[in-house]
Amino acid sequence: MRAHGDAMVWLGAGMAAGLALVATAVIVERALFTGIFDFTTDYRIVGMFSGMNVGGGYIGAYRAMALPFLLVFMVRPRALSLVAMFGIAMGAGYALVVTFARTAYAAGLLSMLTAGLGWAWAGRRGRTATFALLALPTLVVLLVGGIVMSAFSSGFMAGRFRQVVPDLADREANWTGGMALRDGSLATALLGMGLGTYPRIILARKPGGSFPTNFVVGQDGGYRFLSLRAGLPTYFGQKVPVQPDQQYRLFLALRSPDGKGALGVILCEKLLLYSANCRETTFRSRIPGTWEDFGAAISSSGLDEDAILGWLKTAGRIVSV
Numbered sequence: 419m420r421a422h423g424d425a426m427v428w429l430g431a432g433m434a435a436g437l438a439l440v441a442t443a444v445i446v447e448r449a450l451f452t453g454i455f456d457f458t459t460d461y462r463i464v465g466m467f468s469g470m471n472v473g474g475g476y477i478g479a480y481r482a483m484a485l486p487f488l489l490v491f492m493v494r495p496r497a498l499s500l501v502a503m504f505g506i507a508m509g510a511g512y513a514l515v516v517t518f519a520r521t522a523y524a525a526g527l528l529s530m531l532t533a534g535l536g537w538a539w540a541g542r543r544g545r546t547a548t549f550a551l552l553a554l555p556t557l558v559v560l561l562v563g564g565i566v567m568s569a570f571s572s573g574f575m576a577g578r579f580r581q582v583v584p585d586l587a588d589r590e591a592n593w594t595g596g597m598a599l600r601d602g603s604l605a606t607a608l609l610g611m612g613l614g615t616y617p618r619i620i621l622a623r624k625p626g627g628s629f630p631t632n633f634v635v636g637q638d639g640g641y642r643f644l645s646l647r648a649g650l651p652t653y654f655g656q657k658v659p660v661q662p663d664q665q666y667r668l669f670l671a672l673r674s675p676d677g678k679g680a681l682g683v684i685l686c687e688k689l690l691l692y693s694a695n696c697r698e699t700t701f702r703s704r705i706p707g708t709w710e711d712f713g714a715a716i717s718s719s720g721l722d723e724d725a726i727l728g729w730l731k732t733a734g735r736i737v738s739v
Contacts, residue, residue: 427490427493430487430489431490433487433490434487434488434491434502434506436484437488437506437509438509440465440480440510441509441512443465444463444509444512445512447689448516451687451689451692451694458573462691465513466690467480468690471690475519475521478517478521479522481513481517481526482514482522482525483529484510485510485514485526486529486532486533489533489537514526518574520578520579520582595625598625599619599625628650629650631648631652633645633647643671660718662719664719666715666716666717667714668683669713670701671709671710672701672710673708673709673710675707676706677703677705677707680702682699684696684698685697687721695721701714
């Protein structure tokens with residue numbers, strides 16, 4: 419900032435551009451998988467945030483932290499900059515609404531209210547204050563109005579609001595159960611049990627008699643194979659390129675110790691979190707302890723049928739198995 423007096427302006431412009439890009443990604447994602455104005459489908463957007471694949475709330479946290487940077491447009495308010503600010507704000511507000519995340523709603527509103535009050539206080543003298551008093555309340559009203567509209571018009575979001583207390587109880591039970599798995603030593607109380615050890619501790623101590631499925635790569639002669647020890651349901655995902663209206667042959671060898679194992683394979687349209695338009699086949703072992711060869715045909719017919727514009731087919735569709 420000593421070398422460049424406008425460094426904060428450039429930072430704010432970059433953050434605003436990031437908001438615009440994420441909003442665009444969210445709109446494309448919604449158009450491809452649910453429809454832009456469908457607020458009833460149980461579909462939580464990911465906006466290209468890969469961490470959402472493991473159930474994180476990263477996109478909501480990003481929006482809450484980035485929204486106040488829209489104030490950069492108020493540094494030198496012009497008609498074009500105000501139009502850009504409101505356009506990005508509407509896109510960002512829409513993306514915040516379709517996260518369907520209650521904490522993201524609260525965080526986004528608090529961040530904008532705090533930033534707006536701070537800006538109005540800092541610019542209480544001069545023209546800036548006038549623009550702030552007009553633009554920022556309008557911005558907040560747009561965000562609040564979008565959230566209220568989605569909450570009361572969407573059965574899905576209304577149901578989530580009704581489940582606030584039970585969901586909090588479930589989370590508290592999960593936290594309590596996780597803490598109960600720890601050792602009782604002082605070192606554990608201060609430092610924890612090590613990064614990434616939670617799955618191993620769950621598998622070793624099996625709370626409530628349930629345990630997750632474990633998988634390792636094994637060796638049988640000259641062949642390597644994936645070994646699964648079934649516990650709780652598991653899903654093993656892989657992105658694969660496919661062409662529309664084709665028949666794909668899938669071949670594999672399967673062995674089950676008791677001859678009762680089954681393996682399901684599902685081919686779906688998918689971005690990161692949810693699967694749609696799936697077709698599947700199941701292989702069932704019959705001979706205990708013996709490798710059996712299986713094969714099946716899976717059709718890609720119907721994939722991408724509802725894609726919007728030809729160039730969005732490959733840009734927005736990712737297929738997983």
